[in-house]
Amino acid sequence: MKEIKVPELAESITEGTIAEWLVKKGDQVEKGDPILELETDKVNVEVNADASGVIAELLKDEGDDVEVGDVIAKVDENGEAGGSDDDSSEEEEKEEEKEQNKQEEKKEEASKQKEEKSSSDSSQKEQSKDSNKDIIATPAARKRARELGIDLSEISARDPLGRIRPEDVDAAAKGGSKKEEKKEEPKKEKKQEKNNEKTEFDKPVERVKMSRRRQTIAKRLVEAQQNSAMLTTFNEVDMTNVMKLRSDRKESFQKKHDIKLGFMSFFTKAAVGALKEFPLINAEIQGNEIVKKKFYDIGMAVSTDEGLVVPVVRDADRLDFAGIEKGIADLATKARNKELQLDDLQGGSFTITNGGIFGSMLSTPILNSPQVGILGLHNIEKRAKVMPDDTIQARPMMYIALSYDHRIVDGKEAVQFLRRIKEMIEDPYDLLLEG
Template sequence: MKEIVVPELAESITEGTVAEWLVQKGDKVEKGDPVVELETDKVNVEVNSDFSGVIAEILVGEEDDVEVGDVIAKVDESGEAAGSADSGDAAPKEEPKEEPKQEEKPEAKEEQPQTQDDNKADQPVASPATRKRARELGIDLNEIKPKDPVGRISKEDVEAAAKTKVDAAKNSKKDDQSAEKTEFDKPVERVKMSRRRQTIANKLVEAQHNAAMLTTFNEVDMTNVMELRKQRKEEFEKKHGVKLGFMSFFTKAVIGALKEFPLVNAEIQGKEIVMKKFYDIGVAVSTEEGLVVPVVRDADRLSFAGVEDEIGQLAKKARDGKLGLNDLQGGSFTITNGGIFGSLLSTPIINAPQVGILGMHKIEKRPKVMPDDSIQVRPMMYIAMSYDHRIIDGREAVQFLDRVKQMIEDPYDLLLEG
């Protein structure tokens, strides 16, 4: 019997959650066939079988957490599933097998399951995920009558039992004020956080705990950028096959400012400051599973069209759930655009171990006092830079953001430099 184990996934990733089994007990597999999909901190990965044969045991259920090196399934290379092996509650259950060939010992046959595990024979049939959910809701599986004809208890059965329990408690409260109170007096729904959402939550808190984070603000007059885009957008798209957006302007402006203020393009490792001599710019992308930050590699070497094309491809991969680990690793500085959701002003959180992040916001027409003291209505955008005060002083942060502002307000010069 050969074991399928969780392989080394990637640097810094040591565990994952079983998202979906791609095979069932008894299925034939070839060496290299994917058998299970794991959800990790960053992306979903498929685990392949290192052997050819039949899936004899599945040892973990969907939504169970596993670590690198854990045995998650067994393969019978002889080509026959191990009927005597108990795959546990995680595997699809089969009806107890009858073995008429041993009719001479029927009594011993009937007693065998109890002699192996006296308690297990009395336990209801349910997956580990279902049992875990029942524990969370305080539901006794022995009191649930499953809807499944073979007697397997599902999470839906558990949720229904929990709802019945809550309803009963509420009704009892109405009848008897001394009845025990439930946690909530009104209906709620509990949803397990995905591993990716847990990671996002932990890293955001970690960033605030481990960095002396401050935010400085400025505002940018977007008149010239918008006029330039209006003049060149059709010609640009015909020539390059991509639209000329705002992100390429801000990416190029950030790179120009990073070259003038190199500490913003650094990180802290122990007692050392690591000065990065490359410009891999992370671009925050919102997906259904949460925020991800794919990285535009060597953005300083790309043209405006190259930046727009790379950002577009990465955003599509993110929304389609096809980002690879290499798309997310590294990065020296991050840009996030809350303006696409209507945000007027915000304080972005640093994407550790980076020490700076630029926040863009929505463009809004506001009155502006011009150099000749006239007042004009201009398309304005607030920009914010959060930074790690441990290595970036306030003066540098303010000057960095002001340099970004200058280059955006003079996009023709930026185009020449870019």
């Protein structure tokens, strides 16, 4: 019997959640065949069988959390698909034995409960007899109480002297005693409290377990705020010239490169240019050291159904506009189709996030740790702008934001960085020449 364990995935990934089993007990598998899909912090990966044979047992269920090295299944290398008759008969016998044992246990429990109940009833009767001796009641009332099975101590007398009469017994039999009502009220209250503890809400709700990726996103965002001195600075960009350039070149660009010319390539080029002028924004902190990165791997925040992921466009400084657009489109497609690999998500030096595609006017993006800078883009809207000749024109404007780690990036550098991006976007022809 061969054990299948969760393999080593990556240095930063030590656990995952079983998203889906691709096989079931009794299935024939070959070595290297995918047997399950594992959801990790970053991507979904397939775990392959490391031996050929028949799936003898699945030790974990879908939704279970597993760690690297955990045994998740067993493969019978000498077995046949579907299992043998001997195996099935043995399993049936085991199940029958289990059912018989359960029935015997139930009988024993029932007999014990009867004994306990009878003993408690007898003790209660003895106690009630002792207590009834001290109660003042007429012989007729005592006889009537015995016939109706009512405890005299639970009956309130209407007689001024406190003597219980037959009519008091009949009234108690019809309406119940005050003590019974008092006993029922706290029980109802307790039940209500228990129900409130379970639901917490007076109205219907739905509880959904967070996916591992969503848990990781939540954890990382909180860590970014706790472990960095994060500030955000803002500026606005006149998009007139970029939009005119795109309009003039979009057809020829698409014919030549088989891809549309978007805004992201302009901002990526501008970010790379600004990072070269302000290298601390392309750095990170490791202990007491500042690590200045001499490469420009730009992360692109992509929204998916399972949450935000940040795949990386490698060596963006060496790519032309078409190369950047193709890289972004390829990563976005892979992200939405759940085809991203771990290498696609590791090693970024700076991140760009575009909330404008969802209509965001202004936001403060959170750092993608351990990076110390992230550029936020927003929607384009026409706003009144005072031109150099003091005329007022309606221009397509975009707010841009830079969140940065104030531990190593000063406010002066952050403001100048954003100002440099603004200058390059507002003069895209210069950006093309430098690109």
